[in-house]
Amino acid sequence: MTSPRPHRAIRRTTGRRPDAEAAETRARLVAAARTLFAQRGVDAVGTREIAGAAGVTHGLVRHHFGSKQGVWQAVVDAADAEFAATLQPLADAITRTETESPCEPDTAAFIEGFIRACARQPDIARLLVHEGSVPNDRLDYLLGSLNSARAAVAPVAARLRAGGALPDVDDDEFLLLLLLAGMLPFGVPALAQGVLGQPLSPDRHARVLLATLFSGTSDR
Known part of the structure; x- marks a missing residue:
């Protein structure tokens, strides 16, 4: 009588690739940490809490980040990537337009954007508040990430200076x-x-900021 063949182990798959699952896990951890860090600051949040929230x-x-600093x-x-994705196309439109008028529609579109x-991303401001009070390694990393924003606002600042608005304000001062x-x-x-x-309206706030920036120009 022939002995029965041993059963082969069957690998069960979910239909999803491991790298896709890893990317989803990483994104969930980042989203959870971003919310918690913005609410309470990095020092008040532990990695176990981040994992639980995710x-x-x-x-x-x-496994994915090495430490809380990671x-x-x-x-x-x-x-930074989300913010840059919004700002860079608006900045590119200004670069393509050769004019010294600060009141061109593309300049206003940048400010409004x-x-x-x-x-849409109020947590970015909260992160800046939490980490901007005292010098530390996290602030250094945050300041380094502002390079993309600095590059995006540079043509706007140049347009405003050329048109007579904020004539003595440099790029970094304008970014601040x-x-x-x-x-x-x-x-x-x-x-x-x-x-x-009343609640802050983005559209109203944009109009107020535009009016302030362009108040000293002759063609407004």
Whole structure:
């Protein structure tokens, strides 16, 4: 009588590639960390809490990022990429237009696009608030990530200077102005609403900032 053949182990697949699953896990961890960091700051959040919020095991945090600092850098990189994807096409439109008038539609479109991006991503402003108080390694990394934003706003600042608006303001000063006047109000919505008596409107805020920037130009 012939002995029965041993059963071969059957690999069960979910129909998804391991690299796709890894990318999804990484994205969930980054999204969870971004929310928690923006709410309470990096120091107040542990990697176990990040894993729990993402619905994955704690070991996957170290597997994908090595440490909480690695998670922080991934959060900053993701936020920077999203913001740059919004700003760069608007900046390119200004670069293609040869004019010294600061009131051209593409200049206004950049400011409006910047404000709307800030309104969609208020957690970026909160991250800046948490990490911008004292010098540290995380702030250094955050400042390095601002290079893409700095490059995007440079043609806008040049247009404003050439047209007589903000004539003595350099690129870095203009970037700081946009971060503080354009972005920060969306990171502190309770304060903004308390001052205004109503929720902050992105469209209204953009018009106010545009009016302020162009108030000294002759062709407005």
